[in-house]
Amino acid sequence: MDTKFTWSITQKGEKALLYKNYLYGLRRENKNGSLVYACTNKSCPRVITLKNDAIIQYDVTRHNHDPRLADDVQNVFTGLKRRVITDVDKSIGKIYEEEVKKFVSNLAFAIH
Structure with missing residues (x-):
């Protein structure tokens, strides 16, 4: 599993995660300290879970849109x-x- 990502900023100026040219915004923080990031495309169901700035889980469903431009x-x-x-x-x-x-x-x- 490729877990390399970079931090980015959404169009609204919020901290976001950029993974394989898809942008994810923070959805929630779990009780165990992990963070769930959801694709910023509102109709896309894709999520990624981080803990200690490392991807520990990602949704295997495909994005329903093209990746963000370079x-x-x-x-x-x-x-x-x-x-x-x-x-x-x-x-x-x-x-x-x-x-x-x-x-x-x-x-x-x-x-x-």
Whole structure:
């Protein structure tokens, strides 16, 4: 069982668990000290149980949705949304081109 996960933040700013590109939010704390995290997609039944920051159990049911986008792609979409709202004088196509160029430039810089 692959138990590697990272801590993340939900869109509402709450602490979340990121496991295999799916985001989980805290559902409850059990009496034994374990924590139950549920998929943040409200219609998805998937849960993971942690104890001492280690995954001790996970639901074998499949997610009923696609995984979250990679962080770098998510950042591009976030930048696009922000710019579309704030740069009302620019066309969406122009904003898209600028954000993609910035992403490619940052990616090329990271490779070197």
